[in-house]
Amino acid sequence: MNPEQAGGPDREQDGRPIGRRVFLGTLGLGALGVVAAPGLQRGLEGFLGGVADRDPTGLTGLLPNGGGFRYYSVAASVPHRTAADYRLTIDGLVDRPRGYSLAELRALPQTRLVRDVQCVTGWRVPGTPFEGVRLSHLLDAAGVRPTAKALRFTCFDGTYTESLTLDQARRPDVLVALRMQDKDIGHDHGGPVRLYVAPMYFYKSAKWLSGITVTDRVRPGYWENLGYDVDAWVGRSNGRTDDPTS
Amino acid sequence: MTLRAEIPAPPSARVPRFSRAERWVHRATAALMGVCVLTAAVLYIPQLAVLVGRRELVVRIHQYAGLALPVPVLLGLASRAFRADLGFLNRFGPHDRVWLRAALRRDRRRESRPAGKFNAGQKIYAAWIAGATLVMLGTGLMMWFTHLTPLMWRTSATFVHDWLALTIGVVLAGHIGMALGDPEARRGLRTGAVSEDWANREHPLWRP
Numbered sequence: 001m002n003p004e005q006a007g008g009p010d011r012e013q014d015g016r017p018i019g020r021r022v023f024l025g026t027l028g029l030g031a032l033g034v035v036a037a038p039g040l041q042r043g044l045e046g047f048l049g050g051v052a053d054r055d056p057t058g059l060t061g062l063l064p065n066g067g068g069f070r071y072y073s074v075a076a077s078v079p080h081r082t083a084a085d086y087r088l089t090i091d092g093l094v095d096r097p098r099g100y101s102l103a104e105l106r107a108l109p110q111t112r113l114v115r116d117v118q119c120v121t122g123w124r125v126p127g128t129p130f131e132g133v134r135l136s137h138l139l140d141a142a143g144v145r146p147t148a149k150a151l152r153f154t155c156f157d158g159t160y161t162e163s164l165t166l167d168q169a170r171r172p173d174v175l176v177a178l179r180m181q182d183k184d185i186g187h188d189h190g191g192p193v194r195l196y197v198a199p200m201y202f203y204k205s206a207k208w209l210s211g212i213t214v215t216d217r218v219r220p221g222y223w224e225n226l227g228y229d230v231d232a233w234v235g236r237s238n239g240r241t242d243d244p245t246s
Numbered sequence: 247m248t249l250r251a252e253i254p255a256p257p258s259a260r261v262p263r264f265s266r267a268e269r270w271v272h273r274a275t276a277a278l279m280g281v282c283v284l285t286a287a288v289l290y291i292p293q294l295a296v297l298v299g300r301r302e303l304v305v306r307i308h309q310y311a312g313l314a315l316p317v318p319v320l321l322g323l324a325s326r327a328f329r330a331d332l333g334f335l336n337r338f339g340p341h342d343r344v345w346l347r348a349a350l351r352r353d354r355r356r357e358s359r360p361a362g363k364f365n366a367g368q369k370i371y372a373a374w375i376a377g378a379t380l381v382m383l384g385t386g387l388m389m390w391f392t393h394l395t396p397l398m399w400r401t402s403a404t405f406v407h408d409w410l411a412l413t414i415g416v417v418l419a420g421h422i423g424m425a426l427g428d429p430e431a432r433r434g435l436r437t438g439a440v441s442e443d444w445a446n447r448e449h450p451l452w453r454p
């Protein structure tokens with residue numbers, strides 16, 4: 001290249017352009033990875049799921065799709081609520097608005113469901129038990145007015161919101177959950193009370209649930225205002241093809 | 247006479263290695279990469295996510311740092327010295343094959359590690375990290391602007407982005423670890439010059 005150096009002791013400018021090939025090869029592999037991802041992902045999930053079951057260190061949980069839940073919070077910090085100060089209010093288009101303490105929720109008939117949990121970002125936790133009060137039970141007790149069409153959920157993190165249509169909310173696999181994995185729901189998992197919408201992506205299962213307002217139309221929730229689907233059926237929304245969870 | 251042996255090499259024996267522009271390209275790229283890695287860790291590692299929260303803000307910072315990551319290198323193309331070094335990084339001579347063989351055999355003897363301005367490992371690292379950064383940028387944009395590509399691609403892009411992020415983390419740790427083990431190499435990027443001794447030892451074929 002450089003005439004002054006050609007033939008001299010310094011042959012650094014000559015040689016083969018391997019650097020460019022490595023660069024383009026990396027780009028090509030990346031593109032190939034995107035194309036081959038669905039197959040690769042299925043294989044890896046099967047493999048890592050098996051490894052994670054026998055992994056005492058828990059390190060596999062840090063690998064992509066390595067199994068287990070991930071903590072997502074949109075708020076800076078989330079206050080802790082206990083049986084002493086937790087309250088769930090139901091209001092809006094109902095005949096009998098009211099609040100429930102944790103003890104009152106525990107005294108209602110409990111339903112236990114065991115389904116897979118599917119996050120819209122890809123991770124899936126198989127066979128996770130949730131236990132709580134059917135949302136339809138609370139709605140019937142409150143007396144939903146004929147003009148009502150939807151529900152808006154608010155959370156005591158002060159930020160997160162979610163929504164369901166009335167028909168979705170009345171499904172038997174939608175719970176106001178008090179227990180998860182056969183333990184009382186801890187703070188990091190949205191305790192003491194969270195929503196559990198079994199057939200939908202997990203962002204619908206709002207953590208730290210503190211309010212249910214019956215509304216005359218769907219008001220999109222937090223992530224839905226940021227582009228996620230409002231009707232978040234697993235496998236039939238958000239451009240994903242996961243196996244249905246419920 | 248024992249005194250003489252303890253006197254460090256005179257400052258005149260320093261060899262210019264990186265221009266001011268090149269040092270700033272490296273600094274800016276390192277800072278942006280650092281932001282990407284830290285925010286990625288917060289988004290990814292549950293314990294850190296619990297600590298920080300504010301998911302949307304962290305995502306936002308991660309996105310803009312990622313978008314800006316190639317900018318210092320692109321600006322650097324205006325520098326003649328930077329372009330010349332890209333040429334050095336691109337071209338592999340017979341001595342690079344010798345270096346790579348020795349590296350694979352874990353042969354650390356000087357004579358089996360011939361190198362020009364950059365050794366073969368540095369050349370491969372530079373080419374790979376440049377490609378990997380662009381793959382991260384591409385898959386990142388697919389996840390960010392989900393409506394620009396077919397929706398199904400988002401899952402695939404997430405998959406590649408996650409695994410490549412992990413790979414980059416490991417490789418980057420190696421890059422930083424090697425720099426930590428070589429103060430004179432770091433001095434080269436900090437001040438722009440290295441000692442002649444070091445240059446002769448680590449890069450015998452380099453003719454500054």
